[in-house]
Amino acid sequence: MPTHPILExxxxxxxxxxxxxxxxxxxxxxxxxxxxxxxxxxSTGLSFLLALEAVREFFDSGQVLLRREFFTWIAAxxxxxxxxxxxxxxxxxxxxxxTGVGWLIHIYATxxxxxxxxxxxxFSYLNLFxxxxxxxxxxxxxxxxxxxxxxxxxxxxxxxxxxxxxxxASDAGKKAFIVNRIGxxxxxxxxFLLFRTFHTLDFTALFEKAGPWPPEAMGQLGTFTIxxxxxxxxxxxxxxxLPLYVWLPDAMEGPTPVSALIHAATMVTAGVYVxxxxxxxFMHAPTAMLVVAIVGCAxxxxxxxxxxxxxxxxxxxxxSTVSQLGYMFLACGVGAFSAxxxxxMTHAFFKALLFLAAGSVIHAMxxxxxxxxxxxxxxxxxxxxxxMLMATLAIAGAPGFSGxxxxxxxxxxxxxxxxxxxxGLLTALLTSFxxxxxxxxxxxxxxxxxxxxxxxxxxxxxxLAPLVILAVLSVVGGWMAAPEFWGGExxxxxxxxxxxxNASEHVTQIPVDPSTRTGKFLxxxxxxxxxxxLKILWTYAAIAIGVALVGxxxxxxxxxxxxxxxxxxxxxxxxxxxxxLNKYYVDELYGAVVVRPLVxxxxxxxxxxxxxxxxxxxxxGIAGGTTAVGDGVRHTQSGNTRSYAVWVVxxxLVILAVxxxxxxxxxxxxxMVR
Amino acid sequence: xxASLVVFFVLAALAVIGxxxxxxxxxxxxxxxxxxxxxxxxAGLYLLMGAEFVAAVQIIVYGGAIMVLFVFVxxxxxxxxxxxxxxxxxxxxPGLLLVVALAGFVAATIARSAESVQxxxxxxxxxSTKDISNMIFKDFVYPFELTSFLILVAILGATVLAQRExx
Amino acid sequence: xxxxxxYVILSAILFGLGVFAFIFKRNIxxxxxxxxxMLNAVNLAFVAFSQALGKLDGQVFVLFVIVVAxxxxxxxxxIIILIARNRQTLNVERVDLLKL
Numbered sequence: 012m013p014t015h016p017i018l019e020x021x022x023x024x025x026x027x028x029x030x031x032x033x034x035x036x037x038x039x040x041x042x043x044x045x046x047x048x049x050x051x052x053x054s055t056g057l058s059f060l061l062a063l064e065a066v067r068e069f070f071d072s073g074q075v076l077l078r079r080e081f082f083t084w085i086a087a088x089x090x091x092x093x094x095x096x097x098x099x100x101x102x103x104x105x106x107x108x109x110t111g112v113g114w115l116i117h118i119y120a121t122x123x124x125x126x127x128x129x130x131x132x133x134f135s136y137l138n139l140f141x142x143x144x145x146x147x148x149x150x151x152x153x154x155x156x157x158x159x160x161x162x163x164x165x166x167x168x169x170x171x172x173x174x175x176x177x178x179x180a181s182d183a184g185k186k187a188f189i190v191n192r193i194g195x196x197x198x199x200x201x202x203f204l205l206f207r208t209f210h211t212l213d214f215t216a217l218f219e220k221a222g223p224w225p226p227e228a229m230g231q232l233g234t235f236t237i238x239x240x241x242x243x244x245x246x247x248x249x250x251x252x253l254p255l256y257v258w259l260p261d262a263m264e265g266p267t268p269v270s271a272l273i274h275a276a277t278m279v280t281a282g283v284y285v286x287x288x289x290x291x292x293f294m295h296a297p298t299a300m301l302v303v304a305i306v307g308c309a310x311x312x313x314x315x316x317x318x319x320x321x322x323x324x325x326x327x328x329x330x331s332t333v334s335q336l337g338y339m340f341l342a343c344g345v346g347a348f349s350a351x352x353x354x355x356m357t358h359a360f361f362k363a364l365l366f367l368a369a370g371s372v373i374h375a376m377x378x379x380x381x382x383x384x385x386x387x388x389x390x391x392x393x394x395x396x397x398x399m400l401m402a403t404l405a406i407a408g409a410p411g412f413s414g415x416x417x418x419x420x421x422x423x424x425x426x427x428x429x430x431x432x433x434x435g436l437l438t439a440l441l442t443s444f445x446x447x448x449x450x451x452x453x454x455x456x457x458x459x460x461x462x463x464x465x466x467x468x469x470x471x472x473x474x475l476a477p478l479v480i481l482a483v484l485s486v487v488g489g490w491m492a493a494p495e496f497w498g499g500e501x502x503x504x505x506x507x508x509x510x511x512x513n514a515s516e517h518v519t520q521i522p523v524d525p526s527t528r529t530g531k532f533l534x535x536x537x538x539x540x541x542x543x544x545l546k547i548l549w550t551y552a553a554i555a556i557g558v559a560l561v562g563x564x565x566x567x568x569x570x571x572x573x574x575x576x577x578x579x580x581x582x583x584x585x586x587x588x589x590x591x592l593n594k595y596y597v598d599e600l601y602g603a604v605v606v607r608p609l610v611x612x613x614x615x616x617x618x619x620x621x622x623x624x625x626x627x628x629x630x631x632g633i634a635g636g637t638t639a640v641g642d643g644v645r646h647t648q649s650g651n652t653r654s655y656a657v658w659v660v661x662x663x664l665v666i667l668a669v670x671x672x673x674x675x676x677x678x679x680x681x682x683m684v685r
Numbered sequence: 686x687x688a689s690l691v692v693f694f695v696l697a698a699l700a701v702i703g704x705x706x707x708x709x710x711x712x713x714x715x716x717x718x719x720x721x722x723x724x725x726x727x728a729g730l731y732l733l734m735g736a737e738f739v740a741a742v743q744i745i746v747y748g749g750a751i752m753v754l755f756v757f758v759x760x761x762x763x764x765x766x767x768x769x770x771x772x773x774x775x776x777x778x779p780g781l782l783l784v785v786a787l788a789g790f791v792a793a794t795i796a797r798s799a800e801s802v803q804x805x806x807x808x809x810x811x812x813s814t815k816d817i818s819n820m821i822f823k824d825f826v827y828p829f830e831l832t833s834f835l836i837l838v839a840i841l842g843a844t845v846l847a848q849r850e851x852x
Numbered sequence: 853x854x855x856x857x858x859y860v861i862l863s864a865i866l867f868g869l870g871v872f873a874f875i876f877k878r879n880i881x882x883x884x885x886x887x888x889x890m891l892n893a894v895n896l897a898f899v900a901f902s903q904a905l906g907k908l909d910g911q912v913f914v915l916f917v918i919v920v921a922x923x924x925x926x927x928x929x930x931i932i933i934l935i936a937r938n939r940q941t942l943n944v945e946r947v948d949l950l951k952l
Contacts (some may be wrong), residue, residue, distance in 0.1 A: 650951025652944045653773035656875050656883075657780045660787060667790045671797075693854045697862050704869040704889060713881045720885050723866070727892055730862075733854070734903045739911050743895075746918050751888065751925045758929045759881060762936045767879040772945045780875040788868040795860055820912050832919045839923035846930030 015068040017061055021096040022081055024061050024106070025145035027054045032138035039131025048121045051134035055117045055141055059110035066103050074100065078151050078215055085154070092212060097151035100507050104352055105148040105284055108359045112276045113141050115477035119367050120268035122473030123374060133173060133266070140166035144277050148284065153202050153212040156285070160198070160249065163278045164191045170273065171265040183261040190258040194248015201241030205292075208234050218291045226295040239292050239299035242285060243306075250282030250336050252310045257598055259333055263325040267370030270325060275332050275366050276359035283339040283355050287348045294346070304344025304431055311337030312434045313595075315441035319448075320581070320591045323380050324369050327449050331406070332362055334438060338421050341435060347424030349507040354417035360488050361405040361414055364481035368399035371470040371478065372453060379465065382449065387458035391467045394475050396454050398482040403450050405485040407443035408559040410552075413489030419555050426551065436558055443562025451570040692733055700726035713764045717755050724748045738814045859900035866893035880932050880944050884925070891921050 013019045031054030039047045069077065078097040085092040098106075117137065124133055143166055147159025165188070172184025206212050209220045227233040246252070251259040262274050273279070286293065286303065293300050311334045318330035335358050342351030373380055375392050389396045405414035418439060425431040469475070569577045581588045590596070647658065703722035710716045724747050731740035771777065821829055870893060873886035895914045902910025936942055 648951070649773070650948035651773040652947060653780075653875065653878075657773075657783060660780070660783045660871060660875065664783060664787055664790065667787070667794070671790055671794055687853075689854055693858065697858075700862065701865060701869070704866055704873075707882075707885065707889065708869065708873045708876070713879050713885075716877075716882050716885055720889060723889065724892060727896055730859070730896060731899055734859070734899055736899050736903070736911050736914075739895075739899055739914050742915060742918055746922055747888075747892070751922055754925055754929060755881065755885065758933065762881075762933065762942065764879065764881060764942055767877070767882070768943055770878060770943055770945045772948075784868065784872050784875060787871060788864070791864045791868070795857070795864060816908055817911060817915075820908050821915070825912055825916075828916060832916060832923075835920065835923050839926045843926045843930040846927070846934055 015072055017065040018068045018072070018077055018098060019079065021065065021079060021098065021149060022094070024058050024065065024110070025142050025149060027058045027061070028138040028141035028145065030054060032135045032142060035131050035138065036135035039135060042131060044121070044125060044130055047131045047134050051138055052114070052117050052121065054138060055110065055114045058141065058145070059114045062106045062110045065098065066107060069098050069103060076215070080151075089210065090206065092152055092154035094155060095151035095213065096149040096155075097214065098149070101284075101287060101352065102148055104356060104507070106145065108356055109141070109144050109148060109277050112359050112363050112481075113144075113272060115480055116268050116272045116276075116363060116367065119271075119370075119474050119477040120266075122471045123268055123370055124266060125471075127266070129173070133170075136166055136169045136173070137268075137272070140170065140273060140278070144281070147281055151214055153205070153214075153217075156288075157195075157198065157202065160245070160281060160285075161195065163273070163281065164188060164195070164249070167191075167262070167273050167278055170269040171262045173265055173269070177264070180264040183258070183264040187258040187262050190255050191248045194245045194255050196245075197241045197243075197248070198245025201238045201245065204234065204238045204241065208238070214288065221291055221295065224295060226297065229297045229301070231298065233296070235292055235296040236298045239289065239296045240302060242289060242292075243299060243303055246282030246285050246340075247306065248282075250279045250340070251333050252282070252306050252337060252340060253313060254597075256310065256314065256333050257601060260326055260329045260594070263323070263329050267325070267366055267373065270329070271363045271366035271370070274329065275362035279332065279336055280339070280355045280359070283336065283343065283351055286340065286343045287352055290343070290348050293343070300344050300346065302344075304341050304425070304428075307337040307340025307342075307344055308425075308431050308434050308438075309337070310334070311341065311438045312441075313337075315438045315445065317591055317594050318445045319441060320588060322383050324372065324382050324385075324449065324453060325366070325380060327382075327445060328362070328365050328369060331365075331442065331446065334442060335362065335406070338418065338435070338438070341425055341431060342421040345424045345427065345431070347421065350417065350420040350424050352507060354421055357405065357413035357417040357485070357488055360481055361402040361485040364398060364402040364478060364485055365406070367474070367478055367481065368395050368402065371395040371474055372399075374470050374474070375467050376460070377465050379460070382452040384460050385453045386456045386460070387454070388467060389454040392469045394469060394478065398475075398478040399454075400450060401482040402485050403446045405489075407446050407562065408439060408555055410556055411486075411489075413485050413487070415555070416489035419552055422555055423548070423551055436554065439555060440558045440562045443559040444566050447563050447566035448570055451566060455571055456574065689733060693730070696726045696729045696733065699723075700730070711766045713767070714756065714759050717752060717759060720755075721748055721752050724752065738817050856900050856904040860897055863893045863897040863900065866890075866896065878943050878945060880935065880942050880947075881929075883944060884928055884932065888921060888925070891917060 017023070031050050034050050035047055039050070076097065076099040078095060080093045080095045083091060083093045117134070120133070120137065124130055127133065140163060143159045143162025145159075147156055147163060150156040150159060168184045168188040171187050172181045174180040175184075202212060205217065209217050211217050211220065221235075224235070227235055248255040259274055259279070263270055265273075293303070314330045314333035314337065318327050318334065321327045321330065335354070339351045339354050339358070342348070342354060372385070372388065372392065372395060375388070375395065376385060379385065401412075405412040408415045408418045422432060422435050422439070425435050569580070593599075647654075700723050703719045703726060706719035707716045707723070710719060724743060728740045728743040728748070731737075731743060867890055870886045870890035873889065874883055877883055877886065895917055898910040898914050898917070900910075902908060902914075932942075935947060939947055941947075
């Protein structure tokens with residue numbers, strides 16, 4: 012038995028959900044829900060426990076990056092892509108988040124989906140998703156990562172379109188998959204470029220080769236910049252950034268546990284993970300990093316504005332997810348990769364909680380999702396209310412909650428650039444506003460529904476237990492990364508340092524400008540705390556808290572104190588309101604500019620011309636030609652002996668002609684060879 | 686103009702006239718008789734070339750056996766003047782064209798290699814029956830045995846084919 | 853001596869006439885006879901070459917040709933008798949049961 016058994020057999024961790032998926036998929040149709048539960052929750056739970064054990068062994072072995080090759084998948088020429096898994100600090104964070112939050116959501120789903128048909132199918136897909144996501148985070152090369160990447164896209168499609176008999180659901184599934192594919196195209200091109208330049212796609216080998224290269228200048232479109240931009244294009248598709256975010260709001264057609272797991276906690280974070288994993292490449296391409304930061308910031312702001320006026324509870328959370336993902340990319344774009352991953356982790360906690368609690372509300376309201384038809388639920392569904400409130404405080408950035416520390420870290424990192432910082436701050440305000448709007452509309456105020464028609468009831472324990480656990484995590488999860496000036500040691504960042512430190516070994520240090528605030532921060536962080544610096548840090552923290560408070564107060568006033576003012580505001584800014592409500596008409600724009608021309612080309616060019624007139628005509632033409640030739644040759648078989656005799660003469664003639672005209676080697680028969 | 690040349694031309698003319706007559710006659714019995722004329726002429730040509738054995742065999746087998754067979758069959762079947770039908774489309778103009786083409790090719794082939802076929806060898810090497818039989822029974826014994834087998838099969842076949850149907 | 857050329861030309865003429873008869877005559881027996889004519893023409897060519905080359909192989913081959921022709925004539929005429937009995941005609945154009 013090797014000293015670290017799980018680390019040696021890392022493949023067990025993704026394998027278990029795959030087995031669960033297969034078992035449920037092939038045999039689960041006839042089983043009662045109980046057995047399906049055992050298989051699904053058992054496999055995921057076991058995977059989580061093994062992941063914990065793997066992490067323990069990782070610590071035990073001194074936190075050394077571990078890479079194991081299990082079998083060679085592709086070996087062509089000098090290209091080798093294997094089923095290689097690796098474990099380093101970044102993987103630790105990701106694998107624990109995926110298995111842990113995933114397991115909690117599985118438990119929740121057993122309660123939420125209890126009365127749905129196709130129960131076994133749901134859990135089969137959910138386990139399949141876990142398998143692919145684990146492959147994605149454990150992969151040690153880009154090719155295997157891409158396998159997981161595509162796989163989670165597939166699972167997402169299957170799960171979004173779970174209610175496939177509903178046209179809007181199946182359309183949403185298709186939209187998600189197709190928009191993802193556009194991003195994947197960029198991702199693949201990025202991979203090809205990387206391979207062409209470095210002749211390997213293995214993380215360790217690639218980063219080792221890339222490290223010593225000089226970083227490119229700002230604005231220079233060198234190999235690194237282009238490759239990173241292409242990889243980022245894939246990340247935009249998967250993580251729903253501008254302009255490829257349009258699938259995420261529609262993905263709310265899927266069941267709520269799906270929204271929680273895939274479109275909040277795990278799949279959409281794959282893009283952030285890829286950028287963080289490729290940090291060495293990105294640090295060689297400042298242009299690409301700037302693009303990442305700008306896109307992230309713009310998306311954060313853009314999505315937050317749309318979320319302000321949405322009425323469907325899940326839509327608000329969807330746009331919130333897009334917005335928070337923007338924050339993560341903003342962090343990566345300014346070089347604070349560990350801050351981005353930290354926000355990824357805290358976001359997984361509180362966003363999953365928000366979705367699950369929203370599911371609980373929808374379950375309590377008998378399927379109602381429109382917030383305008385809710386209200387006054389706080390006393391009726393206490394547990395749901397309290398946990399959702401915890402999550403809202405976290406996402407808004409209330410001090411002490413996890414979201415506060417992560418968001419603060421990002422804003423601090425972005426503070427060097429006024430524009431990024433300004434919009435980031437504005438987005439924080441909007442976030443706080445629309446989240447509290449959601450709380451007030453849903454749980455407070457007058458009851459806007461008919462009590463006799465809808466019997467509001469609290470959710471079963473299977474659904475409440477994960478809510479409570481996630482709520483606890485949302486509250487305390489942030490303290491592990493609390494920076495020094497709050498009294499804690501930033502364990503998280505220190506932990507992730509080895510994973511992100513490779514950059515600094517090989518790349519010439521990004522020059523730190525002592526005159527800027529960020530520069531001062533970075534210098535002081537290394538040297539220790541001086542009082543001037545502390546004042547700056549406290550100022551930033553205070554600004555962030557203040558902004559969150561403003562958002563809360565505005566929402567409180569508009570939706571609790573003077574609800575009629577909200578309607579009045581909507582009427583007076585009617586144009587802005589309608590634009591936001593219709594999501595800036597982006598879907599319609601895409602439909603007209605991209606979709607309709609493509610459909611036209613497909614119908615009129617590719618179908619009518621290439622397929623019908625070209626290919627079909629050729630094939631049918633060959634068949635027709637054969638028939639025609641046959642029709643003609645048929646006449647030789649006339650049954651008339653004299654005609655046959657003539658054909659014999661023709662044959663003899665042909666042979667004679669061949670002999671006669673044959674080039675000199677073959678002498679004519681009559682001539683004699685002397 | 687040597688004597689042999691004159692004899693050759695006479696015999697050749699005879700052969701050609703016989704062949705033409707075979708084509709032009711309407712009754713098959715007349716065509717058979719024309720063919721006999723051709724065969725006799727050819728036997729004469731063989732003699733002229735010094736192949737006596739072949740000439741003798743030609744007369745005995747071809748003229749004496751095969752043609753007699755033909756004549757008997759014509760008698761048995763009561764063959765009369767053939768009727769004139771023209772059902773076959775190919776055998777009209779296209780056939781004529783093809784025959785001419787064939788003839789042309791053969792002529793061209795001969796013409797092309799005319800130089801290498803000029804001189805006739807001396808009549809020093811007379812082909813005697815003894816030499817021929819030597820060849821047959823030593824070098825060509827295998828084909829010889831096969832032909833005897835072939836004749837046996839032919840006899841059997843002919844017997845079977847010509848039986849009256851058992852009523 | 854007669855040049856071999858002449859023999860070959862005569863053989864060619866006879867062969868051509870044989871082909872002509874083969875195509876243009878309608879009586880089965882006459883067609884069969886034209887086949888014999890063609891065979892004879894070829895025999896003539898063989899003997900002519902045998903004489904020109906001074907070898908006896910040509911003449912031996914001629915003997916074999918004659919033997920085979922005899923066998924073929926026997927069987928062929930048997931078949932012709934059967935056809936005449938069945939179809940009551942000796943016109944080759946009337947025997948067209950193989951028509952597609």
